Amino acid sequence: MPRIKAGLSTSEYAVLGLLQQRPAYGYELQRVLSGGTGLARACPVEPAMVYAILKSLSGLELIDGEWDTSQYPPKAVYAATPEGEAAFERWLRHPVGRMREVRSDFLAKLYFALLRDVELARELAEAQAAVCDEYIAATQAEINAVDAGSFDAMVLLSKLTAARCTKDWILRWLAEQS
Numbered sequence: 001m002p003r004i005k006a007g008l009s010t011s012e013y014a015v016l017g018l019l020q021q022r023p024a025y026g027y028e029l030q031r032v033l034s035g036g037t038g039l040a041r042a043c044p045v046e047p048a049m050v051y052a053i054l055k056s057l058s059g060l061e062l063i064d065g066e067w068d069t070s071q072y073p074p075k076a077v078y079a080a081t082p083e084g085e086a087a088f089e090r091w092l093r094h095p096v097g098r099m100r101e102v103r104s105d106f107l108a109k110l111y112f113a114l115l116r117d118v119e120l121a122r123e124l125a126e127a128q129a130a131v132c133d134e135y136i137a138a139t140q141a142e143i144n145a146v147d148a149g150s151f152d153a154m155v156l157l158s159k160l161t162a163a164r165c166t167k168d169w170i171l172r173w174l175a176e177q178s
Contacts (some may be wrong), residue, residue, distance in 0.1 A: 008057075008087070008107045013045045015053045015087045016080055017112045019063055023079035024048055026051055042107035062087055093120075095128040099135055099163050103126070124175055125170050132167035136160060 008016070011033070020037075032038070033045035045053070054076075057063040061132055062084030065076040080088065092113060096106045104129055113121035139160045148150040 010043050010101070010108050011045045011049065012040060012043070012053050012057060013088060013091050013105075014108050015050065016062060016084050017092070017108075019078050020080040020085050020088050025068075025075045025077055026054055027075075027079075030053075039108065042111060043104055057084065066114070074140045087138060087164050092126070094125065095131045097131060099132070099159065099166060102166050122174060125174050129167055129174070131171045132154060132163050132170065135163045136167065139163060155170070 013171070015029055018024060018032060030047040030050045032057075033040050033043065033050060034047050036044070041129075045049045054063065056126060058065060062081055063078050064081050065078045067074050092109055094147075096102050096109075109124055110121055113124050139156055143153055143156045144159065147157065
């Protein structure tokens with residue numbers, strides 16, 4: 001029976017997503033996640049961390065490894081299990097709730113969604129824009145409830161500005177896809 005973990009990190013989901021595409025060696029995953037382009041630009045992972053992530057996902061029974069002894073030295077080849085594929089699908093299709101996680105979590109989701117289907121990516125972006133709207137409305141309500149010149153107002157205005165910029169960026173991207 002797998003260990004229970006509250007939630008996976010964006011890096012763990014990124015590894016799971018790569019392994020859902022095709023089985024891979026740890027070294028192959030390292031190259032993709034530390035290359036500075038593509039997925040690594042949104043979700044960089046230090047090479048040594050890839051093996052810690054593989055161990056964690058294996059312990060949760062979300063991936064499985066088999067030894068490839070066709071070459072020397074033997075290498076473990078990892079693939080997503082059906083449970084891992086299901087967990088990845090659930091993660092992929094839900095927008096990010098926290099604005100500060102958009103730059104990593106949402107962009108990683110968008111990376112995988114674009115590999116599959118532009119329409120899936122559009123649906124994800126539209127859902128994320130709706131989450132931004134909710135966040136903007138809630139933050140504006142908080143701003144209205146605090147003293148205008150207070151530190152609290154300044155912090156909330158910062159958050160509001162970031163959420164508006166995020167929503168504008170998403171809407172611009174969606175418009176470019178039409």
